[in-house]
Amino acid sequence: MAIVPTKAEDKHKRILQAAIKVFAHNGFYNSKVSEIAKEAAVADGTIYLYFKNKDDILISLFEEEMGKAIENMKEEIDKEEDLLDKFKRFAIVQLNSKKENPDLAAIMEVELRQSSKFMKEYVNRKFIEYLKIISSIIREGQKGGIIKKGINPTIVSRAFWGALDEVARFWVLSPKKRVSLSVSAELISDIFIKGMIEESG
Amino acid sequence: MAIVPTKAEDKHKRILQAAIKVFAHNGFYNSKVSEIAKEAAVADGTIYLYFKNKDDILISLFEEEMGKAIENMKEEIDKEEDLLDKFKRFAIVQLNSKKENPDLAAIMEVELRQSSKFMKEYVNRKFIEYLKIISSIIREGQKGGIIKKGINPTIVSRAFWGALDEVARFWVLSPKKRVSLSVSAELISDIFIKGMIEESG
Amino acid sequence: MAIVPTKAEDKHKRILQAAIKVFAHNGFYNSKVSEIAKEAAVADGTIYLYFKNKDDILISLFEEEMGKAIENMKEEIDKEEDLLDKFKRFAIVQLNSKKENPDLAAIMEVELRQSSKFMKEYVNRKFIEYLKIISSIIREGQKGGIIKKGINPTIVSRAFWGALDEVARFWVLSPKKRVSLSVSAELISDIFIKGMIEESG
Amino acid sequence: MAIVPTKAEDKHKRILQAAIKVFAHNGFYNSKVSEIAKEAAVADGTIYLYFKNKDDILISLFEEEMGKAIENMKEEIDKEEDLLDKFKRFAIVQLNSKKENPDLAAIMEVELRQSSKFMKEYVNRKFIEYLKIISSIIREGQKGGIIKKGINPTIVSRAFWGALDEVARFWVLSPKKRVSLSVSAELISDIFIKGMIEESG
DNA sequence: CATGAATGAGTCTTCATTCAT
DNA sequence: TATGAATGAAGACTCATTCAT
Numbered sequence A, B, C, D: 001m002a003i004v005p006t007k008a009e010d011k012h013k014r015i016l017q018a019a020i021k022v023f024a025h026n027g028f029y030n031s032k033v034s035e036i037a038k039e040a041a042v043a044d045g046t047i048y049l050y051f052k053n054k055d056d057i058l059i060s061l062f063e064e065e066m067g068k069a070i071e072n073m074k075e076e077i078d079k080e081e082d083l084l085d086k087f088k089r090f091a092i093v094q095l096n097s098k099k100e101n102p103d104l105a106a107i108m109e110v111e112l113r114q115s116s117k118f119m120k121e122y123v124n125r126k127f128i129e130y131l132k133i134i135s136s137i138i139r140e141g142q143k144g145g146i147i148k149k150g151i152n153p154t155i156v157s158r159a160f161w162g163a164l165d166e167v168a169r170f171w172v173l174s175p176k177k178r179v180s181l182s183v184s185a186e187l188i189s190d191i192f193i194k195g196m197i198e199e200s201g
Numbered sequence E: 001c002a003t004g005a006a007t008g009a010g011t012c013t014t015c016a017t018t019c020a021t
Numbered sequence F: 001t002a003t004g005a006a007t008g009a010a011g012a013c014t015c016a017t018t019c020a021t
Helices: A008-026 A033-040 A044-050 A054-079 A083-100 A102-111 A117-143 A153-173 A181-196 B008-026 B033-039 B044-050 B054-079 B083-100 B102-111 B117-143 B153-173 B181-196 C008-026 C033-039 C044-050 C054-079 C083-100 C102-111 C117-143 C153-173 C181-196 D008-026 D033-040 D044-050 D054-079 D083-100 D102-111 D117-143 D153-173 D181-196
Strands: none
Touching: A008 A033, A008 A044, A008 A054, A008 A102, A033 A044, A054 A083, A054 A102, A054 A117, A083 A102, A083 A117, A083 A153, A083 A181, A102 A153, A117 A153, A153 A181, A153 B153, A153 B181, A181 B153, A181 B181, B008 B033, B008 B044, B008 B054, B008 B102, B033 B044, B054 B083, B054 B102, B054 B117, B083 B102, B083 B117, B083 B153, B083 B181, B102 B153, B117 B153, B153 B181, C008 C033, C008 C044, C008 C054, C008 C102, C033 C044, C054 C083, C054 C102, C054 C117, C083 C102, C083 C117, C083 C153, C083 C181, C102 C153, C117 C153, C153 C181, C153 D153, C153 D181, C181 D153, C181 D181, D008 D033, D008 D044, D008 D054, D008 D102, D033 D044, D054 D083, D054 D102, D054 D117, D083 D102, D083 D117, D083 D153, D083 D181, D102 D153, D117 D153, D153 D181
């Protein structure tokens, strides 16, 4: 019986899942609430029992998914002992997330850039939290003398993320997928590592 | 008399300029055609004498501005003799464009990622052309033995662009502008150069 | 145990009381059934066990309250022997009802005027019964030679009621309440009495 | 050519006229904007070129019609020399307005009583201006020694208006119209005059 | 009897686009 | 060419009512 997905929590989840799909395919503004309702197999009005309005669906989506992503990334990073391996791991996880949940990734990609005024602040907060995972690795590396002191961790963390995001996008869009994601991840992280490393003696 | 901006060409230009401003501030979907008209000091209907519809304004905007950007970048790159200097130059020009025309940059940023179905193909074409400027430098470097052969120029060109784009975005958003754009440009290009270079000897 | 208000009759009453409050504050059309339910501390669905629909709440409200008002007024009038005193008494009771139960009065005030087609007939029936209390006093006075024969009792009864209703409304709305209701009641009834009286010899 | 009713001003007027009809028949809340548009023979959207929203239609309706009514009443009152004749004239004009424009009257009748918060204040202002026409006659009469000093002009003006309004409503609703409006007007004003007059000597 | 989650019909309002002038 | 008043399709959101529990 426990399988029947009719509990309130499930409906909330179902609507969010439906929204991810619909938003990713049509973009936020071209998505109709009724379409999300249909995809979630609920009535139009039901959506408004779980979300304040269309915007709120997007926000909740961020709230939940970004939170998950941050947690997951932290766990993954912790698995690696070596600082430079943490870098690689970050790259791999980041790229894979786009492979595993491309719809969600597509939404993040756009909304991270454009979003209505009042979302912007919230989105940025979560995003910065995400970037801190990288910048703190860099800072740690600088303390340990592995990474060059002159490097600004904030800027490079953004650059690193931007590089990965763009490569992931390319991978999703290119129909043939000639280059594997893991190779790309290695390539990018290698470049950054080599670029940042302290050329000691 | 030459001052009066009523020639057809002027009106076309004025509408496009107005669109850049309006789209950048409100996003494409939250921008009203009437608002663009007002900003351009033109009647609503006049817009439809120069553009097929709202989408067409955005497309034309791309057509013109991306073309200009590509031309400009090529010229700038040609000014540098040294291959690695070309890299730096690319970074500087790219970042500066965001400083000099932030409205336009904001539009590009979003539309490069999301755009209605039918724009996608077109946008990509122009974008790939832009990226080719970098990838061909890389390829040249590989031929000359300066850059490591194992590196995939397509992927790295995207990574490089993504890194720059994100850093530029950060710079635009951060209110204090503590780090100068040129320092950032140097930082990013240094990392990539060092990361790609052939460690001969 | 008798305190627990869960008997069916109580719930019916509670819903009606809640409706009076809610309708008076927001008007019929701006009142939500769910709001009445909340005010009555009942589930939304429960309302539909006691009333056919939202309209039916209003009708029942009339049915009960108008009936009570008519009975009460008749009793009060009967307390007075003198015909002209009955007039005054009517005015006082009428005005006081607005003071004692302003929410109910507010609803009556509006619904007596506007109400959906199907309510109109019913409302009028009850209202006419109410007005007959006055008109029959007038008629009695005409028989007794106290009130001028030429006066149309139906019209004057309406005029009298209208005058009182408006004065009561004014009293409710005016924040300072400078003039007491009883003074107003006397003023109005005096004018009507003096205006209708037979100036015998 | 001047006859063709397509000028902006005409459209404004047409929408207002349509609104009077539609509101009077269905009540404000049961009236659809689309219905008003249809009645006015314009597109739904056109309404919003002339009015901010549905509420604004009602407000404008008041603004214009109450203003007219006040002007008209003042003019009519001025035609009478005798103070008591002014009273009669007021009654006649007031009652006739309901006969001549029953739709408008029906709206005024209800909206004067119930209306959304923000209308209330405005409505009252205009209404008080209207009532001042009566109260100032009373005051004048008191100065001239014709009307009893003890009478409160504010209260009586409201009572007088309420009496007339109710009688008019009765007249509109009664199908047979046995009693003429002018007789009713005379009856009511006679009662009030006699009731207020100073019994000198 | 009681609940309250779910439903979905119903409407206001917006805004890209047209077209008579 | 230029105008801007007019159009009307489209969609977010509300809330009375139902019904499975």
